[in-house]
Amino acid sequence: MxxxxxxxxxxxxxxxxxxYFVNTLLTxxxxxxxxxxxxxxxxxxxxLSEQEKQGFLDAAELAxxxxxxxxxxxxxxxxxxxxxxxxxxxxFINPISIKDE
Numbered sequence: 780m781x782x783x784x785x786x787x788x789x790x791x792x793x794x795x796x797x798x799y800f801v802n803t804l805l806t807x808x809x810x811x812x813x814x815x816x817x818x819x820x821x822x823x824x825x826x827l828s829e830q831e832k833q834g835f836l837d838a839a840e841l842a843x844x845x846x847x848x849x850x851x852x853x854x855x856x857x858x859x860x861x862x863x864x865x866x867x868x869x870x871f872i873n874p875i876s877i878k879d880e
Contacts, residue, residue, distance in 0.1 A: 827835075839849035855871065862869045 835847055835850065839846045842849055844852075859869050859872070
């Protein structure tokens with residue numbers, strides 16, 4: 780009975796380790812595909828305090844996304860709000876044509 784418990788425990792540990800590595804590798808693979816497909820080649824550097832960066836990192840972790848994605852999403856929302864409120868075109872949003880049927 781004790782041998783069976785050790786065997787079952789060993790299989791459980793092996794399963795958990797396998798799942799961890801498979802999920803880690805798949806996550807990295809899909810992140811790589813996602814980033815390569817974006818076609819982003821511009822870099823924006825900003826200076827900020829250590830506390831600001833930690834706050835941004837914490838918020839990105841809560842959202843479950845990388846810091847760069849979190850910052851880009853928030854900047855896009857702010858730019859859309861500011862540009863639209865001043866009547867200017869938002870350059871990174873493609874217009875949607877509505878056809879009469």
